[in-house]
Amino acid sequence: MDSETLAQLQANFERQTAIEENIRSIVKELDASCRAITIPLSRIHVAKDDEAIAQILNDAKPLFGTVRLNLTKISEAFPAEKFYSYNHIWSRVLQQAIFAAALITYLESKSLLTLEELQNYLGFSVLINNDAVTDFHITIEEYLHGLFSLPAELARFSVNSVTYQAFHRPLEISEFVAQLFSSFQSLNLKNDSVRKHFDSIKYDVKKIEEVVYNLSVRGLAK
Template sequence: MAADAGDSSFSSSSMEKQFGGFLQQLEQSGNLRDKIRAVAAEIESSTRVMHSCLLLVHESRPIPEVAAKAEAQIEVMKGLYGRLAEILRECPGQYYRYHGDWRTETQTAISMIAFLHWLQMGNLLVHSEVEQKLGLDSSEFGLDIEDYLIGICFMSNELPRYVVNQVTAGDYDCPRKVLAFLTDLHASFRILNLRNDFLRKKFDGMKYDLRRVEEVYYDVKIRGLAPIGDSTATKGPKHKHG
């Protein structure tokens, strides 16, 4: 009986010690997560400001004017991601444990930065360039590839609206340019072996963006509004989207 009592006492002490350790770890993790979420909230706030700036492009405001205001927010985000990197140095090797706490905000930021780049340059902002703009170091705190891809899918959602508004403002060559870009982007995504997850669903949505732009483009062609010299096919949509 004495031995049993001793074993019970040891077991109770062992459990208490173990759960005491759990308590400490959970408190540390919770405190760290609170810090991360506070910065993520600031990133979200910055993306909202940037989005409001980019909305002006749909009102046919000059791109340099829109870009100047939007780029100021990229610098703000760069500082915030620097703060996130400092916080994560407190828990080396656990990037993906906390990644979900800033993932959505990052995808939104990428979509806007990529859209701004497209407005300025007419091409795709590649993964390494996004890292550079946000001051991310791929060896310590890099940009997750899926976050980048999802952000690019979000960016494509802005293009049909942009095309419609540009045509309304009299830019009849815009649909051709956007159609060429989206066609290439969609084809590039098809290289990837995407699983049936959120990224796959967002990619599937891209074909609808492409279809909407095609419809605007061919409407412009049919009405004879396309610039002379536009050699793009004129027999209606022919892309097969799968």
């Protein structure tokens, strides 16, 4: 290998490393902005009533502005064609943001976070086709991971709702999660991280059903 070829390759690798490092530094900020949302959201477990929860959601929602800003910065850090070369760097953190958006949506309206709603939260859309990427986007896998995190949080929420005597909540949660689980089952998941995450949900479904059972046998489920 002559020195010119070697130098060209090295320069190429250095460029790529520089892009990666730049993305990583933005992802750190993205991570901080996502945690700024999930940390206050975790207070729903100690919220005394619906009013307190509404207050938490009102506090959390504006914080997505910083998330959008950081995502925009990432989207500008590389040519869109190389999206999949770098996607793994922010994917995990982004899943946290999607989870937070899904949790807020459920608590607000007892409904599933739609693609349109997610786009409003994050400023970018989910790509549901396999065409070549021309713009920054959210992947299907990221959306699913975000949704798959919901049952665990709602299981904990149903337990704590009983403590605060909000006996209606576990029933609502149970119905919602059962329907969600049934939707997930319609997917043909392969042996990958999405599948693994999905496989963990059944324990949360079981946990929620136990809570509902315990309320029912005591005549508390109305």
